[in-house]
Amino acid sequence: MTQNKQHSLLNRANEAGRVLKKHIKNGDNIRIISHNDADGISAAAIIANTIKEEGGNFHVTMIPRLKKETIEKLHNEKYNLFIFTDMGSACINHINKLKADVIIADHHQPNDTEASENVVHVNPHLFEVDGSRELSGSGASYLVVRELDKNHLSIFALIGAFGDMQHLNGFTGVNELILNDAVESGKLEIHEDLKITSKNQEPLYKAIAYTLDPGLPDLTGSFEGSMAFLEKLGISYGIKFADLSGEEQDVLKDALIDVNPKIFGQVFSTPKDSPALRDLEDFSSILDSCGKSKKYGLGLSLCLGERDKALETAIEIQNKYRNNLVKGFEWIRKEGAVELDHIQYIYSEDPVLKTIIGTLAGVGLFINILNSEKPVIGISRFHKDIKISGRTTRELVNKGVDLGKALHDASVNFHGQGGGHNIAAGAMIPHKNKDEFLHLVNDIVASQLEK
Numbered sequence: 001m002t003q004n005k006q007h008s009l010l011n012r013a014n015e016a017g018r019v020l021k022k023h024i025k026n027g028d029n030i031r032i033i034s035h036n037d038a039d040g041i042s043a044a045a046i047i048a049n050t051i052k053e054e055g056g057n058f059h060v061t062m063i064p065r066l067k068k069e070t071i072e073k074l075h076n077e078k079y080n081l082f083i084f085t086d087m088g089s090a091c092i093n094h095i096n097k098l099k100a101d102v103i104i105a106d107h108h109q110p111n112d113t114e115a116s117e118n119v120v121h122v123n124p125h126l127f128e129v130d131g132s133r134e135l136s137g138s139g140a141s142y143l144v145v146r147e148l149d150k151n152h153l154s155i156f157a158l159i160g161a162f163g164d165m166q167h168l169n170g171f172t173g174v175n176e177l178i179l180n181d182a183v184e185s186g187k188l189e190i191h192e193d194l195k196i197t198s199k200n201q202e203p204l205y206k207a208i209a210y211t212l213d214p215g216l217p218d219l220t221g222s223f224e225g226s227m228a229f230l231e232k233l234g235i236s237y238g239i240k241f242a243d244l245s246g247e248e249q250d251v252l253k254d255a256l257i258d259v260n261p262k263i264f265g266q267v268f269s270t271p272k273d274s275p276a277l278r279d280l281e282d283f284s285s286i287l288d289s290c291g292k293s294k295k296y297g298l299g300l301s302l303c304l305g306e307r308d309k310a311l312e313t314a315i316e317i318q319n320k321y322r323n324n325l326v327k328g329f330e331w332i333r334k335e336g337a338v339e340l341d342h343i344q345y346i347y348s349e350d351p352v353l354k355t356i357i358g359t360l361a362g363v364g365l366f367i368n369i370l371n372s373e374k375p376v377i378g379i380s381r382f383h384k385d386i387k388i389s390g391r392t393t394r395e396l397v398n399k400g401v402d403l404g405k406a407l408h409d410a411s412v413n414f415h416g417q418g419g420g421h422n423i424a425a426g427a428m429i430p431h432k433n434k435d436e437f438l439h440l441v442n443d444i445v446a447s448q449l450e451k
């Protein structure tokens with residue numbers, strides 16, 4: 001049965017592939033609209049690389065959210081093919097009205113409208129395939145071009161899947177099929193190694209402090225902590241991992257496994273690429289930084305093969321973003337969270353901190369700077385509103401906590417809106433209701449834990 005569903009999904013994607021091929025052959029300039037995160041940039045890259053390799057032309061726009069108005073503006077654009085990647089399924093009722101061929105390659109929950117004749121809708125949810133773990137937006141885009149002899153582009157579907165955290169329990173379902181394509185293409189190498197970020201590129205103490213996944217208590221987000229840790233092991237902290245002796249690498253490996261066993265595991269890499277991009281998780285994290293810093297075009301150009309100056313700039317952007325995170329972790333280490341009975345919160349009006357507060361909240365729970373026994377609510381102020389990022393642990397979810405429901409139910413009380421997953425969710429409410437809102441979330445979480 002599962003095989004059948006996957007098969008139907010692949011058939012739908014092939015249909016989209018034939019539409020794409022027809023328009024490339026016709027010499028049409030193809031319009032791509034994609035989400036602006038690591039998955040969305042990778043998704044656009046798969047389509048753009050395909051068109052480029054086949055000698056066609058394209059025009060890409062990346063945006064944070066697809067709105068009705070955005071689609072209405074596209075009515076005035078003279079294209080014969082529009083492709084929406086990592087977005088579109090929720091707006092299919094508006095997309096249906098476009099007077100051109102359309103491909104949607106998305107993995108978010110679609111709305112109930114059927115696609116009209118001119119629209120090929122590729123989405124795992126339509127075939128009962130899990131779009132949160134088994135296929136990303138870049139994965140759906142890869143399926144579209146898969147039959148056009150593009151196995152080498154499967155690498156970008158993995159980079160996007162890392163961006164959407166679909167790797168956490170290993171690649172399964174359609175993601176596994178994509179992984180096999182990547183291995184068969186000869187570009188991907190999988191080996192067991194330390195999963196320290198940028199270890200080919202940054203001095204050790206920085207690489208360790210920048211490692212967010214998995215979080216390393218006392219080390220993640222702390223240059224001092226990492227330096228002290230390395231000094232204690234007798235390893236000089238200023239050199240790169242690759243420049244350590246074999247013996248030193250072993251000492252470091254054992255010590256880090258003591259901190260968090262998940263630090264040693266499968267690393268997916270393209271050995272021929274530049275050191276900074278070789279590890280696919282590093283590539284994904286650079287795209288994530290480009291996305292969060294609104295440098296989508298730069299992220300896309302890396303995916304189209306630009307290196308040298310483009311890569312240098314991207315690394316600078318990534319380091320700026322990472323140093324902001326380190327400052328954020330320092331802030332939490334110093335100030336701590338405000339604890340209520342069943343939740344805790346951190347609040348900032350700082351322009352830098354408020355852009356990263358969700359990441360700080362999520363990682364903070366795993367590195368002993370926040371109380372891992374309580375969900376954390378990150379709050380940042382935007383004019384008259386506050387933006388809420390809620391994060392909790394798998395253990396608390398197993399005890400009944402559902403932040404998506406808690407933030408949704410609490411925010412409607414204050415004419416705000418909210419929702420998401422049980423483990424990570426968000427909301428937007430008026431600033432004046434902040435304290436009442438927090439107490440309501442506290443009460444809702446208390447009742448979730450009682451059940």
Ligand SMILES: [Mn+2]
Nearest residue numbers: 039086137164
């Ligand atoms: Mn996505």
